[in-house]
Amino acid sequence: MMKGLKKWRLFSLLAVLTVFLSACTGEDYISTLKPAGEVGEDQYDLLIFSISIMTLVVVVVSFLYLYAFTKFRRSKLGDKHIPKQVEGSHTLEVIWAVIPIILLLILAVPTILSTYKFADVKAMDEVDEEGNKTALTVNVTAKLYWWEFEYPEQGIVTAQELVVPTNEKVYFNLKAADVKHSFWIPAVGGKMDNNVENVNKFWLEFGKESEGLKDGVFYGKCAELCGPSHALMDFKVKTVDRAAFDQWVAAMQATEGQTASVDSTDLGEATFAQSCLGCHAVSGVGTTGAMGPNLTTFGDRNRVAGVLEHSKESLENWISDPEAIKPGNLMTGKYSELSPEEISAVADYIMSLSVEK
C-alpha cells in the first residue's frame, strides 16, 4: 500500500513537472531551453541531466521530511510522550555521505569533459596549404552599449548584428574596450566575459538558420552589469548557410572605400558627412576600433540602437535624443544639434545603407 502510494506521488509530481516545463521553455530565438547549435545542445543536455539528479534529491528529501513531519506529531503522540533520545548512527552518516559523493562523481564526468571541449580553440590557428585559416574567427569588441564584430581574415567589420555561417565552428576573440561586458547568445550557447585587459577565446556552433525565427535573428545579450544601459546592450545574430555567408562577405568587401561626402547634393549624406562620419564608418572594410558602430549594413538590420523597432521614426528619435533612449551612451553630445529636416534626411540616408538589397 505504502509503496503504491509512493509511486503514485512520484508519478504525479513528474507529470506536473513535465506539463510545467513544456509550458515555460521560452522563445526559440532567445531561450537556452530551445538550443540551436552544438554548445547550446550540450549545455541543455547537461541541464536536463543535472536537473534529473537534483530533482531526485529534492523528491527523496521532501518525501522523508514530509513523512516524518506528518507522522511524528505531538498532537498524535500526546503531550507527555518523551521520544527516545537517539545520539546518531554511523551507518546512516556513511550512507548519506557516500550516496551524494556517487551522484556528484556521476555529474563530475560530463562536467570535466565539456569544460575542456568548450575551451578547445586549437583549430583557430590551423591553416590550409595556402596558409589561409581554415576556421572562421570573429573578433568581438564590447563597448559602452554596443558590439563590434570584426572578421580579421576577411578584412571586414560590422556592428550590432553578427552574421555567421551555420553548421561549422565559429571562433571568437572577446575583448572589452571600456568596462567589462559579457557576450551571450542564449539560444546558441553559454556566455564568456569580455575583459578589459585580455582576450578570451571560445567557440560556438550555429545549428539553425535564423531565417524562420520571429525576427529572422537570434537575440544576443550583454550579461555583465556595465552601467545604466546594461539592459539595453542587445545585439542580434543572423545565421545563414555557408554560400549565403560567402556572398555577404563579398558584398561587404565590395563596399571598400565607400564614404559620405560633405559636398553631396543629398542633404542626408552631406549632414552625415558633417556630423556622423567622424565616428560611424559606412564602408564594411576595415578593422576594429571605431568610435561608433559601423553603419554599412544599417538598412539590413533588425533594430535601431539594439532595442528600438527598425523604422525611420525610431532612428529620428534616437538621433534627436540618444540619452533618453540609452542613458549613459557615448554618442550624446558628440555632434552639434541638427534641425528636424536634417534629422529626417540623415535618417533616410542611414536607412538606405545596405549590402543585401
Place this chain on the structure above:
Amino acid sequence: MSSVAVSKKKGFGAVLWDYLTTVDHKKLGVMYLFAGVLFFAIAGFEALLMRIQLMVPNNDFISAGLFNELLTMHGTTMLFLAATPLLFGFMNAIVPLQIGARDVAFPFLNSLGFWLFFLGALFLHLSFFMGGAPDAGWTSYASLSLYSPGHGIDFYVLGLQISGAGTLISGINFIVTIITMRAPGMTFMRMPLFTWTTLISSSLILFAFPPLTVGLFFMLVDRMFGANFFDHTMGGNTIIWEHLFWIFGHPEVYILVLPAFGLFSEIIPVFARKRLFGYSSMVFATILIGFLGFMVWAHHMFTVGMGPTANAIFAIATMAIAVPTGMKVFNWILTIWGGSIKVTVPMIYALGFIPSFVAGGVTGVMMATAPLDYQLHDSYFIVAHFHYVIVGGIVTAIFASMHYYWPIMFNRTLNEKLGFVTFWVFFIGFHLTFFLQHFLGLMGMPRRVFTFQADQGWDLFNYISSIGAIMMAIGVVLLVINVLLSVKTPPVNRRDYWGDGRSLEWSIQLPVPFYNFKQTPLVRGFDPCWLEKQEGNKEMMTYAEPLGDIHMPNNSILPLIMSIGLFIAAFGALYHPDGVSWSVPVIVIGLGITVLAMITRSVKDDHGFHVHVEEVIATEEHLYGKGGNK
C-alpha cells in the same frame, strides 16, 4: 553604572546614555537586532521598487541609473548591514548564555564593533542624499566601479571599510569568547550547535575579511590618488579585484549561512523534543563547510576565462560542499524522525527552511557544473539560486529565531497566531517571487537589468514574481507589527519558556540579570538544561561555585567616539579627489579624535567593578520577588 540596576525607572536621557555606552552583550544584541531590522526594511523596500519596475516590460517607474543604485544598495545592505548584524544580534544575545559566561571576552571591543558597523552603514546610506549611491553592483567589479562617476563608489568603499572593521573585531571577540569563557564542564563537544557555528563563522570572518579590506584599500587609493591597482591602461588588472572580492565573498555566504544552520539546529531538537541527531557529524560538517568555503571562490568566475583546468578544479571543489551540507539536512530530518513535533512559529519556519534550502542547494550544484554555468551565470537563474539560499536559509532562520529567542531577549513574547499568518504570507510570497526566476534565467533573461523588451517571452513570469515580492513585503510588515504588539504582552518571568529547552540559555530565570549567572553553572553533559530537567532539578542548573562577588566591565563612551572619528575622517577622504581645501584637515581631525580616544583607553586603566553579594541578592529580589532566583 549597571551595578545600581536596582533602581527606579530611568529617564529617557539616562536610558539613551546607557545604550550609547553599554558594553553588555545583551543590550548590544538588542541594538544589533534593531539596526539589522532597520537596514533589512530599507533594503527590502529597495527590492520592492525594483520588482515594481520589472512588473511589466518597458516600464519607466524607475530610471536606469537609479535602478543600478537600488540593486547595488539592496545587495550590499542585505548582506553586510542586515543579515550580518541580525545574526550578530543573536550571537551576542545568546552565545554567552549558552556557554555559561557573564559577558564576552572583550566587552569594550564588542561595543566598538557595533558602533563601527552602525556608523559605517549610516555613512553608506548617506550616499542617497549626497549625490548618488554606489551603482556598480554589490560586487563592484573594478572596471565599472572605476568608471562610475560621482562619489557613489567612494561611499561604498569607505562605508564598507569602516563597517567591515567592526565585523572583523566582533568576529575575533566571539572566537576568544567561545574558546576561553566557557563554564566548567562545557567542553567543545558539549557546545550547542549555535555556539559551534558562531565559532566557525567567526573564524571565517577572521580569514575572509582581510582580503576584502585589502581590495577596498586598493580601490580607495585608486580612486583617491590614482594608484592604478585596477586600471588596466596603466598596468593594473581588474581580475585581481574579482579574486580579492570573491575570496572574501564566497566565505561570506558561509559566514551568514552557518549561524543560520546553528539556529535551526537549536530550534528543531527543542520542538521535536529529541536530541540533535548526529551531533558530532554536525560539528564535523560545519568545520568542513567552513574549510571548503575557502576553496571555491573562483566558481563565481567561470566565465572570466581562467581556462578549463581552473574551471574544472573549482567545479569539483564546489560540488564537494554539497556532501557536508547534505549530511546536515539528513541529520535534521533524522532529528524530527521519531520525535514529538510541536508546530510552533519557530518550528514552522524550520520546517519551511528544509525544502527551500535544499532547492537552493541543488541549483548551487547545477551552477557548479562549469559548462552549464556558462548558460546560468549572470542570468536570472543565479538570482533565483542565491535568494533560495539567503531567504530560504538565512532569513527564515532570523525570523524563526526572533520568535524563538524573543522571551530571552525581551522577557516578552511574539504573537503565535500573527506569527503563523506572517510565515504563510512571507513563505508563499517568497516561492512565488523566486521559483519562476529560475525559468526566466533559462529563458535567456540576464540579471541586473532595469527593464526588458516585451517580445522575449518573459512578461508573465516577471509579473507573477513581482506579485510575490509584494506578498513578502506584507509579511515583513506583519512581523514588524508583531514586534510592536509584543510591548503590550505580559512579561514571561520564568525559566524554559518553550517547555522543552535543551541548552543552557533556557535554564536562566527571565528576565536575565545583567550579570547573567549569579553563580557560574557547572555543565554536566550535552544539553545541560534538558539533563537537569530529566533529573528533576527545579533550578535546571548545577552551580560550579558558591555565591560570591561578581566582576563586571564598566560602560564606556569611547567606542562611539572612536567610531565617530572614523566617520568624520571618511568624509574628508570622500571629497579629497575633488580637490577641496578642507579634505585633509577633516581627515586629520577625524583620525585625531579616534587616536585620542584610543590613547585615553590605553592610558586610563579600567579594571571594571565588582557586584557584591548583597547587591546580587538585592537585584535578584528586585527581579524575581522575595526569595530571589529559586
